[in-house]
Each structure stands twice: as C-alpha cells, then as structure tokens.
Amino acid sequence: MKKITLFFILATLFVFVCFRVISDSKKMVMNVLQPDLLQIDLNNNRVIDDNETVCVAGLEAFTSNLLLSQELLANKYNIKLEDAIKLGFITDNYVESLLQNQMVKLKFTKKHTPYCRYAEIFYNGENYAQKLADVGLGIYNSRKSQKFYQNLERAQKLKLSILNHRSNKYHNLSCEYGLLSHDAVVIYTKDLPKNSKPCKFCHLSFPQRESAKSKISNIPPPPMEVTSGNIKFFLTDITVKLKPDKKCDNNVCKSILNEINQAQHSLDIAVYGWGSAPVIEKAIKNAVNRGVKLRLVFDTSDRKEDYYPNTQNLVDLAEISSSDKSVKSAHTNYLMHNKFIIIDNKTVLTGSMNYSSTGLSGFNANNLLIIKSDDIARLYTEEFEQMLSGKFHNDKAISLQNRTFDYGTNKVSIFFSPQDRVISNQLITLVNSSKKYVYVPSFLVTHEELTNALIRARKRGVIVKLILDATNANSKRSAIKKLRNSGISVKVENYAGKMHSKSIIIDDKYVVTGSMNFSNSGEMKNDENILIIDDPKFAIFYRNFFDYLWKKIPEKYSKQNVRSEGRNSIGSCSDGIDNNFDGKIDSEDEGCKFSAKR
Ligand SMILES: [Zn+2]
Numbered sequence: 001m002k003k004i005t006l007f008f009i010l011a012t013l014f015v016f017v018c019f020r021v022i023s024d025s026k027k028m029v030m031n032v033l034q035p036d037l038l039q040i041d042l043n044n045n046r047v048i049d050d051n052e053t054v055c056v057a058g059l060e061a062f063t064s065n066l067l068l069s070q071e072l073l074a075n076k077y078n079i080k081l082e083d084a085i086k087l088g089f090i091t092d093n094y095v096e097s098l099l100q101n102q103m104v105k106l107k108f109t110k111k112h113t114p115y116c117r118y119a120e121i122f123y124n125g126e127n128y129a130q131k132l133a134d135v136g137l138g139i140y141n142s143r144k145s146q147k148f149y150q151n152l153e154r155a156q157k158l159k160l161s162i163l164n165h166r167s168n169k170y171h172n173l174s175c176e177y178g179l180l181s182h183d184a185v186v187i188y189t190k191d192l193p194k195n196s197k198p199c200k201f202c203h204l205s206f207p208q209r210e211s212a213k214s215k216i217s218n219i220p221p222p223p224m225e226v227t228s229g230n231i232k233f234f235l236t237d238i239t240v241k242l243k244p245d246k247k248c249d250n251n252v253c254k255s256i257l258n259e260i261n262q263a264q265h266s267l268d269i270a271v272y273g274w275g276s277a278p279v280i281e282k283a284i285k286n287a288v289n290r291g292v293k294l295r296l297v298f299d300t301s302d303r304k305e306d307y308y309p310n311t312q313n314l315v316d317l318a319e320i321s322s323s324d325k326s327v328k329s330a331h332t333n334y335l336m337h338n339k340f341i342i343i344d345n346k347t348v349l350t351g352s353m354n355y356s357s358t359g360l361s362g363f364n365a366n367n368l369l370i371i372k373s374d375d376i377a378r379l380y381t382e383e384f385e386q387m388l389s390g391k392f393h394n395d396k397a398i399s400l401q402n403r404t405f406d407y408g409t410n411k412v413s414i415f416f417s418p419q420d421r422v423i424s425n426q427l428i429t430l431v432n433s434s435k436k437y438v439y440v441p442s443f444l445v446t447h448e449e450l451t452n453a454l455i456r457a458r459k460r461g462v463i464v465k466l467i468l469d470a471t472n473a474n475s476k477r478s479a480i481k482k483l484r485n486s487g488i489s490v491k492v493e494n495y496a497g498k499m500h501s502k503s504i505i506i507d508d509k510y511v512v513t514g515s516m517n518f519s520n521s522g523e524m525k526n527d528e529n530i531l532i533i534d535d536p537k538f539a540i541f542y543r544n545f546f547d548y549l550w551k552k553i554p555e556k557y558s559k560q561n562v563r564s565e566g567r568n569s570i571g572s573c574s575d576g577i578d579n580n581f582d583g584k585i586d587s588e589d590e591g592c593k594f595s596a597k598r
Contacts, residue, residue: 026103030474031563031591034063035088035095035138036129037116039563039590040106046476048563048582053590055116057109059129061095061138062088064186065567066162066179067592077139079152082173086155089186091137093556099123100560101474159189165242165571168196175202182587183242183574185567219551222544225251228537229407230372235545236353236362238497239552242571244363248279252353252368253360257283259343259370263292268342268384269318270297270527272335272515273308275356281313288317296321297387299336307356324392324527334393335526338515342384345377350529351513352443352501358577364500365441365493365549367513367542369531376405376414383416383529392527394418410535417516417528424523426532428453430510437463439505439546443498444472446519451479455486466490467549469499470564471580477519480561491553494562496571496579505546511538566591 030048031039036059039048062070062084074084104123111118121128132138136147162171162178163185170192171178177199178184225234234252241250248257260267260283267287274281288294296318298311315321324336339359340350353359353366371377379401386396396419404413415422431438431453438457445451445468458464466488472478473492483490493499502522504512516528533539565572565579566589572579573592586592 026105029099029102029104031566032092032096032100033566033591034065034068035059035061035091035132038099038121040104046474048580048590053116054106054121055113055118056129057111057118057120058141059132059138061091061132064089064092066184066186067182067567083152083156085173085186086158086160087137087152089158089160090151090155091132094135094137095132096560097556099128104128160186161189161192163187163192163196166574168193169199170196171199172202175199177201183571185570219548222548223541224545226537226541228535229410231407231412232370233538233541234368235542236364236366238363238365238493238495238499239549241361241363242496243575244357244361244577246276246278246357246361248277248360250362252362253279255370256280256349256360256368259347259349260284260287263287263343265292265344266342267292267294268381269294269314270336270338270340270384270387271355272299272337272339273354273356274298274311274314275308275354275359276310277355277357277360280355280360281310284314285317294318295384295388297336297338297384298323300325301335320388322388322390324387333521333525335521336387336392337522337526337528340380340515340529342377342380345381346374347372348377348380350380350515350531352503352515354500358497359500363497363575365497366500367503369513373405373407375402376412379403379414380529387527393525396527410533410537412534413532415530415532417522417526417530418524421523422516422530423447423450423518427504427512430506430512430532431457431504434462434506436507437465439543440466441499441501441503441546441549442466443469443500443502443517444519445479445483446477447479447523450518451482454483454488458486458488464488465546465550467499467546467553468492470494470562470569471498473561489558491550491558492561493549493553494557494569496569496575496577503542505539505542508536508539508543510534511542563591565589
C-alpha cells in the first residue's frame with residue numbers, strides 16, 4: 001500500500017517537474033525597447049502582441065531612446081543628462097547585439113504595472129541583469145561594478161548628435177528642442193547627413209560638426225530611372241521620403257499621370273486595391289469623361305478595406321468590372337495581387353507599386369515599368385480578360401501566346417501566377433545559372449525551394465545578398481534565419497517605408513520583377529504577373545541602387561531584425577502609418593512610446 005502511495009507521490013512530482021520545464025521554455029526577444037524594457041514573444045506566434053512587454057526586474061540602465069526622460073535616473077546617480085544618453089547609446093547597442101532575436105528564459109515576479117510585467121531574464125543560463133551590471137552597463141538591485149565608471153568615461157568621449165529626421169536638423173545632446181523632438185535619433189556626429197542643418201538654438205557658433213567623412217549617410221543616390229529600348233524602368237528610394245503624401249510630384253507618379261492623360265480609347269486596370277490617389281483618380285475620371293473606356297479587375301478581401309478605401313470610386317467609374325469575390329468562398333486567402341494598367345492596347349504599366357499614397361509617393365521602395373509594345377499589351381490583355389470574365393486564380397487557362405519579346409538587342413519574358421508556376425519553372429533555373437552574384441531586394445522570402453537555390457548558389461561561391469522588409473522579418477515562415485545560418489548576408493531595412501519590391505538581380509544580366517512575392521501563395525494561389533528581363537542596362541542600374549541601399553542600412557541589421565514601427569526604423573514614429581499592422585499608429589505604438597516604467 002505504501003509503495004502505491006509513494007508511486008503516486010513520485011508520479012505527481014514528475015508531472016509537476018515536467019510542467020515546470022515546459023513553463024520554463026525559451027521565448028524569443030522580439031525587440032529591445034530599452035535595456036530594461038523588452039518585447040518578448042510569450043505566446044510563440046512570432047508577432048509582438050499587446051501584453052508582451054516585459055520589464056527587467058531589479059535593473060536600472062540608461063538608454064539613447066529620447067522618448068524616455070532619464071532625468072530622474074541621471075539625478076539619482078549624479079550623472080549629467082548628456083552623459084546618461086551617451087552611456088545609454090553604448091548600452092542600447094550592447095543589449096541589442098546580445099539579446100535581439102535570441103531565446104531567453106523568464107521568471108516572472110509578482111510586480112506589474114498596466115504596461116508591463118516584471119521578470120528576471122536568463123540568457124545562456126546567466127541572469128541578464130546581473131551580466132549587464134557585471135560588464136558595467138547597468139545597475140542591478142542598486143549595485144554597480146567599478147566598470148560602470150570606466151564605461152561612463154568612455155561614453156563621455158563619444159561625439160554624438162540628435163538628428164531629427166523630419167526637420168533634417170541636428171542638435172547637441174543637451175538641447176531641449178532636440179530632446180523633445182519626436183522623430184529623432186541619437187547618432188554619431190560624423191554620420192550626420194551632409195544636407196542636415198544645425199539647430200539655431202544649440203549651435204550659435206556653428207559649424208561644430210566633425211569634419212570626418214560620414215560612412216553611411218553621404219553616399220550619393222544613384223539614378224532612379226533608366227530607359228532601354230521601349231521600356232522605361234523606375235525605382236523609388238525608401239531612405240528619402242519619410243512620410244507618404246497624395247501630391248503626385250515625383251517622377252514615377254508624374255510619368256503614370258502622363259500616360260493616363262494620353263489615353264484615347266481604353267484603360268484596363270488590374271489592381272489589388274485603390275488607395276488614396278486623388279491626382280491619378282482625377283486623371284482617370286477625365287479620361288472616362290472624354291470617352292475612354294475603363295475596365296477594372298480588383299481584389300476583394302476582408303482586411304484591405306483600411307488600405308484601399310477608394311476602390312469603389314473606380315468601380316463606379318468603370319464600364320465593366322470584376323472582382324475575385326466569386327471564387328472567394330472557396331479560397332478566402334487567394335489574392336488578385338496584380339498592379340498593372342494597359343492603355344490603348346499598346347502601353348503596359350506594371351511592377352510592384354500599389355496605387356496608394358504609400359506607393360505613388362515613393363514612400364515605399366518599389367519599381368515600375370512603362371512598356372510600349374502592342375505584343376506585350378496583347379499578352380496582358382488576354383490575362384486581364386480572363387479575370388474580367390470571372391476566371392481567377394487556378395481557374396485561369398495558361399496562355400499559349402509567345403512569352404518572350406525582343407526589344408532592341410534585349411529580351412523580356414512574361415509569366416503569370418498561378419498557372420505558370422514561375423518560381424519552380426523559371427526562377428530557380430535562373431538562380432542556378434548565376435555565376436557572380438544574386439541580389440534580392442524584396443518584401444519577403446518564404447519560398448522553400450527558392451531559399452534552397454540561393455543557398456546552393458552561395459555554396460558555389462556566388463555572392464548572395466538580400467534586403468528584406470522589417471514587417472515580416474520575424475515571421476515563422478521567413479527564410480531569414482535559414483539564409484543567415486547558411487552564411488548569406490540578409491539585411492533588414494530600417495526605414496519607415498516598406499521594402500516592397502519583389503526583385504532579383506543576377507550577374508549584371510537579369511532582372512526579375514513584378515507583383516509576386518517570393519512565397520507559395522505568390523506562386524501557387526494569387527493572380528500575379530512576373531517579368532524576367534535579360535538586359536545588362538537594367539541589371540546594372542538596379543544593382544547600383546541595391547549597393548547604395550546596402551551601404552545605407554547599418555551593418556548590425558545583417559544580424560538582427562528591426563521593429564518596423566519603433567525608434568530604430570527611421571521615420572516610422574511620425575509617418576501617420578501603422579507600419580507593423582498592430583492597429584496602433586506612431587506615438588500610440590509601443591515601439592515609439594514613452595515608457596511608463598519610471
Ligand atoms: Zn537644438
């Protein structure tokens with residue numbers, strides 16, 4: 001009898017221990033808001049949710065996060081505010097490289113505020129707060145090591161400035177205008193952009209800036225448009241425009257406007273949605289008023305309403321329109337994801353750019369092609385008319401038309417998803433053929449076979465580099481981890497606008513572009529158009545832009561990801577955009593908020 005009781009006690013204990021082991025499982029640090037405030041993926045969904053902000057118990061540390069007033073803490077330890085920010089600059093960088101995207105264990109304490117729960121954090125078996133105190137960058141349970149003062153001395157020697165991205169003005173660290181500005185970051189003075197202006201309140205006797213040349217910000221931008229044969233190719237630069245607008249005053253938008261203004265007979269528009277684009281919309285209205293026939297194909301899905309609120313305006317203008325609603329009952333997550341316009345059966349506008357303020361203003365990084373070709377227009381019209389007749393997604397028939405078109409001495413081949421299975425049938429072969437380099441500026445990469453092809457290329461000695469958008473960088477499906485583990489350099493962009501291209505550049509020879517993201521859905525489900533251009537002029541043009549962007553994104557973002565709405569994503573806290581789709585905009589977003597801890 002006693003044995004049975006003992007067995008039950010042991011069994012209960014065993015279950016309890018198992019439960020403890022499971023509850024002690026590791027969680028990923030998604031974001032370092034400041035050294036003592038971390039966002040941790042407690043529910044393992046790879047998304048930063050509400051209630052996933054964790055305060056580090058017993059830890060006091062400085063930060064260069066200007067949204068957080070540090071006066072109290074600085075006063076407590078008798079440190080000048082300016083020096084506190086400098087020490088915070090060192091501390092932030094240390095903690096980001098230590099914890100970002102790493103797995104940690106948590107032990108929650110009883111303390112909590114409305115903003116965070118307190119926990120002790122363990123990384124590699126070590127107490128993180130203790131470690132930070134040991135290296136002299138934090139104060140743990142009111143104790144700090146001798147190294148703290150060494151670091152403070154080191155910090156005091158740093159030459160740092162506050163740069164306000166919105167006004168492009170720079171300030172001293174002690175300037176209250178700088179300290180209070182919302183869209184500002186602390187950077188090395190030598191890295192200030194050449195065209196930034198000194199704040200007149202704190203720079204009475206300028207110039208005070210370092211003469212040392214900037215490593216990052218002064219790289220001259222490469223050309224943003226190029227023509228080859230009858231194709232015009234445009235790019236937009238996320239590092240320039242930090243806020244979207246509806247003005248249509250850049251070259252890309254003006255060129256689209258110009259084409260629409262010249263329309264005489266027909267406008268066939270296939271768009272994912274129609275956002276706020278009043279200038280282009282007015283041009284379409286004028287065209288319809290002068291007798292141009294508008295036909296429209298668009299996507300219907302639940303969540304796009306917020307981003308494409310004006311789709312109905314276009315439906316009202318169109319003589320005939322069709323959405324993929326009819327088949328939506330069967331395939332709720334299949335998209336009509338094209339963004340092309342055919343004008344008078346002879347001009348095709350296509351690429352990655354959506355017809356919205358974030359696309360047309362040049363806020364997002366996109367590409368657009370304007371192609372003058374009756375033959376290419378005919379191929380696009382055939383695809384368009386299938387969708388107009390209600391055939392979407394896998395209901396479409398494969399086009400039997402010629403797919404490869406000569407223009408001058410160069411060639412472009414055009415494919416459609418899902419019927420052409422373009423990643424498996426075309427892109428992997430193309431990557432397999434690479435000899436020197438494969439550059440991928442893209443919103444995301446989740447396609448497994450494409451990922452493997454990139455890894456194989458790297459193993460053959462080909463230089464493989466990717467610049468991906470921050471939004472999807474942490475998602476479970478993202479290939480970032482696998483690519484980085486294979487030694488491939490993947491940088492995550494740190495600007496407010498999205499890296500929205502879906503492109504591959506190979507060996508100064510090929511450019512792949514279009515509407516398709518490099519995912520299974522892009523290849524197998526959605527309606528998409530993809531162009532493979534065999535033209536050194538375009539490839540070199542695009543490669544130059546990629547190199548320029550690569551240099552502008554700090555090296556550390558080849559190891560860690562960036563929160564798409566937060567102080568490290570330049571411009572994202574003042575662009576009026578919900579960059580990370582969490583329903584919170586700018587100062588409402590945790591990443592941009594004042595911490596309520598102190
Ligand atoms: Zn100032």
